[in-house]
Each structure stands twice: as structure tokens, then as C-alpha cells.
Amino acid sequence: MAEKGVAQLWRKIKAIYTIQGDHCTTCDTYYFPPRVVCPQCRRKGQLEKYTFKGLGKIHTFAIVRQAPDTFKRQIPYIVAQVELDEGARLTAQIVNCDIEDVHIDMRVRSCFRKITEYGESGIIIYGYKFEPTMKVTGHE
Amino acid sequence: MGKKVAIIGVGMSKFGELWDKSLAEISLEAGMYAIFDAQVRGKDIDGLIIGNMSAGRFTGQEHLGAQAADWGGLGNLPAYSVEAACASGGAAVRQAYMAILSGEHDIMLVLGTEKMSDVNQSMAMETISVASDWEWEGMFGATFPALYAFMARRHMMEYGTTEEQMSMVTVKNHKNAVHNPWAQFQRPVPLEVVMNSGLLADPIRVLHSSPISDGAAGLVMCSVERAKEFTDTPVYIESSRQAGDTLALHDRADICTMGAVVSSSRSALKETGLAIKDIDVFELHDSFTISEIIITEDIGIVKKGEGGKAIEEGLTEIDGKFPVNASGGLKARGHPIGATGVAQIVELALQLRGDAEKRQVDGVEKAMSVNIGGTGATSIVHILGR
Numbered sequence: 074m075a076e077k078g079v080a081q082l083w084r085k086i087k088a089i090y091t092i093q094g095d096h097c098t099t100c101d102t103y104y105f106p107p108r109v110v111c112p113q114c115r116r117k118g119q120l121e122k123y124t125f126k127g128l129g130k131i132h133t134f135a136i137v138r139q140a141p142d143t144f145k146r147q148i149p150y151i152v153a154q155v156e157l158d159e160g161a162r163l164t165a166q167i168v169n170c171d172i173e174d175v176h177i178d179m180r181v182r183s184c185f186r187k188i189t190e191y192g193e194s195g196i197i198i199y200g201y202k203f204e205p206t207m208k209v210t211g212h213e
Numbered sequence: 214m215g216k217k218v219a220i221i222g223v224g225m226s227k228f229g230e231l232w233d234k235s236l237a238e239i240s241l242e243a244g245m246y247a248i249f250d251a252q253v254r255g256k257d258i259d260g261l262i263i264g265n266m267s268a269g270r271f272t273g274q275e276h277l278g279a280q281a282a283d284w285g286g287l288g289n290l291p292a293y294s295v296e297a298a299c300a301s302g303g304a305a306v307r308q309a310y311m312a313i314l315s316g317e318h319d320i321m322l323v324l325g326t327e328k329m330s331d332v333n334q335s336m337a338m339e340t341i342s343v344a345s346d347w348e349w350e351g352m353f354g355a356t357f358p359a360l361y362a363f364m365a366r367r368h369m370m371e372y373g374t375t376e377e378q379m380s381m382v383t384v385k386n387h388k389n390a391v392h393n394p395w396a397q398f399q400r401p402v403p404l405e406v407v408m409n410s411g412l413l414a415d416p417i418r419v420l421h422s423s424p425i426s427d428g429a430a431g432l433v434m435c436s437v438e439r440a441k442e443f444t445d446t447p448v449y450i451e452s453s454r455q456a457g458d459t460l461a462l463h464d465r466a467d468i469c470t471m472g473a474v475v476s477s478s479r480s481a482l483k484e485t486g487l488a489i490k491d492i493d494v495f496e497l498h499d500s501f502t503i504s505e506i507i508i509t510e511d512i513g514i515v516k517k518g519e520g521g522k523a524i525e526e527g528l529t530e531i532d533g534k535f536p537v538n539a540s541g542g543l544k545a546r547g548h549p550i551g552a553t554g555v556a557q558i559v560e561l562a563l564q565l566r567g568d569a570e571k572r573q574v575d576g577v578e579k580a581m582s583v584n585i586g587g588t589g590a591t592s593i594v595h596i597l598g599r
């Protein structure tokens with residue numbers, strides 16, 4: 074038996090460290106998280122690994138003010154649905170942004186952050202969060 | 214068309230934080246009241262189905278079917294639980310409906326139960342979020358209220374729904390619960406208090422959210438042919454329909470509508486040959502007040518985007534044209550997750566029998582419940598008649 078969360082995290086490190094999902098060449102749809110089968114084409118689908126560019130915009134968001142212990146240290150924080158430029162949507166925290174400034178359609182880019190940790194001696198989960206794009210980095 | 218399966222007995226435990234009672238005790242309480250109400254004998258019952266979401270996480274106990282049958286002295290009958298997150302109760306009713314309709318079972322006891330207050334708030338919040346796509350939503354910090362805040366914020370942007378309208382749903386449901394002896398909150402709450410209550414996940418406040426609750430509800434169901442042996446006032450399930458949607462909210466093109474509610478309610482109305490205006494009373498799943506607004510639109514009481522206006526104009530008040538949640542709903546009756554879907558049917562049965570006392574809606578002939586799981590990944594609709 075693995076320690077709590079170890080195997081569960083380890084097996085999807087590629088997906089959550091690099092935003093790797095799938096592209097179905099049959100229907101030209103991008104999927105995140107990675108799929109076992111294309112839900113539209115099913116057996117006719119052809120899934121290829123695809124690493125998302127990590128750019129998108131905020132579809133909707135919430136300011137979390139009450140959270141379980143695993144996120145208590147971070148409140149208040151912004152969590153959002155980000156619509157990636159390739160079309161897939163995912164749920165992630167928005168960082169480097171004041172809670173007053175976040176808005177729907179805001180352009181964001183991915184960044185690599187600590188998500189949470191399982192208690193004092195538990196494992197630390199890393200993965201994607203998103204931050205506002207900046208002109209200086211050329212991400213618009 | 215017409216009567217499919219009969220409900221001959223209903224029972225409830227009190228809903229609330231019941232620190233002095235165990236999961237088995239509240240389940241048995243609801244079950245025994247239902248059996249007394251039906252005037253059947255324990256040995257007449259040939260099957261037991263329990264709706265429950267997460268007893269294993271909330272209390273450490275699973276295998277609830279065996280537990281309830283054993284503690285209830287029901288002998289060696291087939292007994293098991295079914296799970297569909299917050300729609301577990303509705304799923305249990307639907308399982309029994311299908312089992313009786315198929316002829317496999319004769320008289321069944323259906324329970325819905327959840328004991329949520331045995332864990333602390335952090336654990337309760339974590340357990341509730343397993344109803345969503347935990348690995349891809351909850352693990353990234355999206356609490357369950359945050360997911361409904363996602364819907365609320367889009368609904369506000371696209372249709373101009375206001376915080377005040379979301380708060381008015383709370384006021385209405387609390388007002389109704391004053392007359393529900395099983396409700397967790399049998400007291401009114403003023404609009405200003407709702408609008409100034411603490412924020413859970415903007416724009417959703419504590420008083421826009423159903424509470425952490427313990428509670429159980431029970432039904433005795435049997436075939437239409439046998440119903441009159443036991444009671445003069447059976448009520449009948451005329452349709453039981455279920456539909457699904459993506460588990461994760463972010464996979465839906467439009468998060469202001471619950472596709473599973475649209476299709477399951479349309480298909481139930483079609484099966485019964487009824488139109489929405491023919492339904493006299495509704496129990497709709499208001500785990501958050503925005504979901505009552507969205508479901509009001511999705512079942513066709515009003516057009517998409519007009520759910521906020523509907524509450525403002527009093528359309529869904531107990532004396533309105535479409536009374537919604539005369540029981541107080543999940544907001545004020547309480548939301549012991551697995552019990553809710555069964556408690557909705559208990560309320561509608563009482564309304565149809567004319568036994569709902571001070572919260573009775575006049576002349577109820579047809580009634581509808583909508584019980585959803587997660588953020589709408591499961592929707593179970595029942596239409597009942599007399």
C-alpha cells in the first residue's frame with residue numbers, strides 16, 4: 074500500500090505538472106484531463122497526447138473564504154474555470170492577482186505552484202495554477 | 214401512462230444536528246414511522262433499499278442495508294444501499310420503483326439517510342466535495358460552494374440574476390419550514406440577515422447554502438394492485454426518470470443550465486402526458502439557492518434566465534402559481550445528503566394526501582420532485598399523483 078495520496082498523485086504527474094491532456098484526431102477536440110476514450114467518438118476516436126500551451130481566459134470564478142484544512146492557510150483565494158485557448162476548460166486557482174481585480178474573460182497563463190499538502194508529514198502536491206498574463210512576457 | 218407504483222406509508226426522523234442519535238437510530242426511526250403509517254407488518258416487507266452518499270466517510274460505517282435490516286428486526290430480506298451523491302435518495306426510490314414494477318419485489322421499505330455531524334467541519338466539507346470530480350475540481354481548491362458560485366456568477370452575468378433574488382429563495386424556504394415539524398430550521402429569516410451573512414465562496418453566502426444535517430426519511434412502496442389492502446389514501450408514482458451529465462462542471466458548454474434536469478423532467482412529463490402547468494406542487498433541489506433558480510428554469514416553470522424574476526414575483530411561493538419547496542427545501546428542512554431525495558417524496562405524498570397541515574397547498578393532484586447529484590451530473594425526477 075502506498076502512503077496517502079502518493080500513488081494517486083504520482084500516476085498523474087505529467088498531467089498536472091505540464092497540463093498534458095489528449096487531442097482526438099478524429100473529431101479535432103482537445104481534452105483535459107487526459108481521457109481513456111474520446112467521449113464523442115468512442116471507439117472511432119484517436120487520442121494523442123497533447124501538452125497544452127497554458128494560455129486561456131477565465132470563464133467563471135469564486136473567492137473561497139471557507140475551505141477544508143488542506144486549503145485553510147490560503148483563504149481567501151480565487152478559484153476559477155479557465156478556458157484554455159485550445160478549447161478545453163479546467164478548474165484551478167488564480168494567483169498573483171488581487172481578489173478585487175479578477176474578472177470573467179481575464180487572460181491568464183499557467184504557472185507551476187504548490188497546490189496543498191497532506192498534513193505536517195504528508196506529501197506535497199504541486200501542479201498548475203494560473204496568473205494574469207503580462208505584456209512583458211509576450212503572453213497576450 | 215397513469216399509476217405505476219404505490220406509496221402506502223411515509224416516515225421522517227427529525228432533521229438537524231442530532232448529536233444524541235446514531236446513523237442506525239435515525240434510519241430506524243424514519244423506517245418505523247413509515248411502516249406504522251403503512252400499517253404493514255415487518256414480515257410483509259420483502260426488500261430494503263437505502264439511499265446514502267457517504268456513511269463510510271461520515272461515520273466509518275458502510276453495509277447499511279444489512280445494518281438497518283438487522284437492527285430493524287426485518288430478518289434476512291435483501292437489503293442494500295445505492296449511491297448517486299446528493300441524488301442517492303432519489304436513486305433509492307427509483308430502485309424500489311423498478312424492482313416493484315418488474316414484479317421481483319412486492320412490498321419494499323425505502324430509506325434515505327445521512328449522519329453528517331459526527332465529523333468536524335473540515336472533514337464534512339471534504340466529504341461533500343467528493344460529489345464533484347474530486348481529482349480535477351476539489352483537489353485544486355474548488356470547494357462545493359465554489360462550484361455553485363461558478364454557476365451563480367455566470368448566471369448573474371448572462372441573465373442579470375441578483376444576490377437579492379438568491380437571498381429571496383432562502384427567505385421563502387425558511388418561511389415555509391416554520392410549519393414543517395421535521396425541519397432543521399423552523400424559523401423565518403429576514404432578507405437583510407441573508408444578504409449580510411458570511412461569505413462561503415463569493416457570491417455564495419452561508420445562508421444561500423443548505424446546512425450540514427443529520428436525518429432520515431422512509432417510504433413503504435408496493436404494487437398499485439395491493440395498495441388498497443393497506444390504506445385508503447395511497448399515492449402513486451406516475452413517472453420516475455433519470456438522466457446524467459458530465460461529472461465535472463468545467464466540461465459543460467453552458468453552466469447556467471443543468472442538461473440532466475432538462476432531459477429527465479421533459480421525459481417524465483412526456484411519460485405522464487402532463488404539462489408543467491398541470492403540476493400543483495414541487496420539491497426542487499435547493500442545495501444552494503442558485504440551484505433552485507436554475508431548476509425552476511430548466512423544468513420549464515419559467516424561461517431560461519427568468520428564475521430570479523420568478524422568485525421576485527412570488528410565482529414559487531406556497532400560495533403562488535407554482536409552489537416550490539413547501540417543506541422548506543434543502544435550505545431550511547436540512548440536507549442530510551442521502552435522505553433528501555426520499556424526504557422530497559415524503560413531503561409530496563403528504564401534500565397529495567392532504568396531510569401537510571399548515572403548509573398544505575390547496576387541491577394538489579400532481580406533484581414533482583427534482584433531486585440532483587453533485588453539480589447536476591445526476592438528475593432524478595419523480596411525478597406523483599393521487
